[in-house]
Amino acid sequence: MSMIPGLERPAPVPNEQTKPFWEACNQGRLVLQNCTACQRLHYPPAQKCDKCGAADKFVWKEVQGKGHIDVYFVIRDSRIRGFRSAQPINFAVITLDEDPGINFLSNLPGTPPGKVPTGAPVELIFEKTNTGQMLPEWRVAS
Amino acid sequence: MAETNWMRNKEGMGLWEHRGKVAVVGWGQSHMDRRWDGVTMDRSCGGLTKEACLKAIADAGLSPDDIDGLITSADTRAEQTWAPRPYFAPPYDTEDGITKCSAEWIQKQLGLPNVKYLKSDAPYIGPMMGLAAQAVGEGKCKTALVWYPMVNLEGRYGHNNPQNNKNEAPGPNAFTLPWGYQSGAMFNNLVVFQQYCKKYGKSHDGLAPLCINLRRNGLRTPWSYYSLYEPYLITREDYLSARVIEEPLVIHDCDRPVNTCAAFIFTTADRAKDLQQKPVYVLNHAQNGGKGRSSMATLDEHQQACASMARKMEQGSGLNIKEIDIFNPYDGYLTFTQQFLEGFQWHGVKWGEAHDFYADDIRVEGPHPFMSSGGNNGTGRTRACLFSDSIEQLRGTAGARQVKVRAETAIAGCNTPDNCGFMTFSKSPN
Numbered sequence: 272m273s274m275i276p277g278l279e280r281p282a283p284v285p286n287e288q289t290k291p292f293w294e295a296c297n298q299g300r301l302v303l304q305n306c307t308a309c310q311r312l313h314y315p316p317a318q319k320c321d322k323c324g325a326a327d328k329f330v331w332k333e334v335q336g337k338g339h340i341d342v343y344f345v346i347r348d349s350r351i352r353g354f355r356s357a358q359p360i361n362f363a364v365i366t367l368d369e370d371p372g373i374n375f376l377s378n379l380p381g382t383p384p385g386k387v388p389t390g391a392p393v394e395l396i397f398e399k400t401n402t403g404q405m406l407p408e409w410r411v412a413s
Numbered sequence: 414m415a416e417t418n419w420m421r422n423k424e425g426m427g428l429w430e431h432r433g434k435v436a437v438v439g440w441g442q443s444h445m446d447r448r449w450d451g452v453t454m455d456r457s458c459g460g461l462t463k464e465a466c467l468k469a470i471a472d473a474g475l476s477p478d479d480i481d482g483l484i485t486s487a488d489t490r491a492e493q494t495w496a497p498r499p500y501f502a503p504p505y506d507t508e509d510g511i512t513k514c515s516a517e518w519i520q521k522q523l524g525l526p527n528v529k530y531l532k533s534d535a536p537y538i539g540p541m542m543g544l545a546a547q548a549v550g551e552g553k554c555k556t557a558l559v560w561y562p563m564v565n566l567e568g569r570y571g572h573n574n575p576q577n578n579k580n581e582a583p584g585p586n587a588f589t590l591p592w593g594y595q596s597g598a599m600f601n602n603l604v605v606f607q608q609y610c611k612k613y614g615k616s617h618d619g620l621a622p623l624c625i626n627l628r629r630n631g632l633r634t635p636w637s638y639y640s641l642y643e644p645y646l647i648t649r650e651d652y653l654s655a656r657v658i659e660e661p662l663v664i665h666d667c668d669r670p671v672n673t674c675a676a677f678i679f680t681t682a683d684r685a686k687d688l689q690q691k692p693v694y695v696l697n698h699a700q701n702g703g704k705g706r707s708s709m710a711t712l713d714e715h716q717q718a719c720a721s722m723a724r725k726m727e728q729g730s731g732l733n734i735k736e737i738d739i740f741n742p743y744d745g746y747l748t749f750t751q752q753f754l755e756g757f758q759w760h761g762v763k764w765g766e767a768h769d770f771y772a773d774d775i776r777v778e779g780p781h782p783f784m785s786s787g788g789n790n791g792t793g794r795t796r797a798c799l800f801s802d803s804i805e806q807l808r809g810t811a812g813a814r815q816v817k818v819r820a821e822t823a824i825a826g827c828n829t830p831d832n833c834g835f836m837t838f839s840k841s842p843n
Binding site: 362374 | 447569570571572574577578579580581583584585586587588589590591593594595596600603608611626656657658659660661688706707708709711827833
């Protein structure tokens with residue numbers, strides 16, 4: 272379950288396209304689609320490369336997941352049921368060090384709401400959701 | 414998937430082939446409520462749509478027999494259907510008429526005998542207006558009745574959306590909902606706004622003058638939500654102390670969902686000459702449809718999208734943005750309106766300068782009457798007010814909102830930087 276008190280995240284449901292991503296999360300690994308034609312990472316998973324258009328050149332590539340906090344705001348009045356019991360809660364955008372054009376969402380477990388060190392380095396962790404599916408999260412690097 | 418081959422969504426397409434050959438000759442606005450009460454049928458989506466359509470036809474000096482095209486969108490933001498609650502006696506016995514209002518429904522209810530073109534799956538209003546102009550230009554119909562209802566039912570907005578109340582997040586939502594992301598317009602544009610503030614050293618309070626002036630303009634619109642129900646100005650202190658939604662976004666940054674409908678009449682320039690209103694000619698329409706590279710579109714991507722839209726509008730209309738008198742881009746959340754202002758460089762506003770511009774004189778009486786409509790923020794979320802104000806300003810019938818500067822050309826558009834449709838209007842077809 273989440274390290275954030277009261278948070279009941281909707282659990283991701285893998286489909287045929289996204290199954291490798293979510294299975295890797297369950298193994299504690301972060302994998303992204305990489306277009307071998309133009310060496311471009313994609314996240315979230317896509318049907319085809321947004322640069323060269325190739326649909327059959329994707330391979331799953333593991334990344335370290337190290338990143339930095341770009342910007343954030345604080346959710347105080349969520350429309351999502353599972354978040355209303357946890358608000359206020361951080362909502363941050365994390366850029367991937369290996370390719371800053373790739374960004375992830377994070378609630379920054381362990382960082383008090385509104386006390387976010389913008390620009391700070393973060394490290395990848397995984398949190399379990401109510402179905403057992405793991406998802407990627409980030410916390411400020413110690 | 415709806416057709417998109419009519420769109421002008423690429424740069425380099427040149428002048429619009431129907432430039433100046435299509436005109437708006439009528440428009441009508443229904444009554445506006447905060448929500449439908451669930452029992453008053455003439456205040457339902459269908460009832461309000463009938464009211465708006467009849468007003469538009471009358472405004473143009475036409476009769477129902479003159480209408481040969483019907484165009485609308487199912488994007489009414491109803492959030493959820495009426496079911497499983499009971500329906501009503503015909504014609505309110507399905508969703509059609511309650512949470513949307515199709516071309517077929519209006520044709521039947523208004524008894525329009527000569528309709529040959531019906532389109533009920535147009536996109537949201539920005540591109541829908543372009544589709545309408547294109548349909549008349551291509552001769553699919555000669556006189557099109559075009560309407561855009563906004564529906565707001567009981568309950569807190571967004572809280573009734575089924576996707577927000579499930580324990581699981583399938584499909585694309587698997588990459589958004591688990592972290593609390595609930596809508597692109599609110600969340601992604603707030604992310605972009607934070608990136609904007611970081612890049613240019615700005616802060617949220619820089620939006621206060623825009624919000625205050627939008628309310629002021631909205632109060633100069635007799636049918637607006639605020640004229641009808643909350644007829645008072647807001648102050649900077651009101652804005653800064655308002656209820657926080659997603660910090661720093663406050664309630665006054667969000668347009669207010671309402672239950673209403675607006676309708677417009679598009680016809681050929683030839684037909685327009687003989688009608689009772691001064692024609693407002695369409696010189697161009699263009700669309701943006703894209704997404705960012707990754708989870709969240711970035712400031713850079715939104716700036717590129719807005720600058721591209723500005724170039725498309727210039728290329729298609731043959732007018733330089735410096736020649737545009739009235740500018741009404743979307744303001745559903747105040748956090749993204751500045752991207753349009755700066756992307757178009759209207760009145761010379763460059764990247765990072767919007768908040769300074771807002772703090773200058775943007776009143777309708779002043780030299781920079783930005784968003785003379787009052788926008789959705791000052792009027793209620795009709796989205797159509799951006800277009801109706803542009804038309805009224807060019808006609809010279811905007812009343813207390815009438816600008817004091819020249820009003821011969823206008824640009825209006827909706828929705829967000831990465832997904833929007835814009836239209837250039839002119840008093841002259843040339």
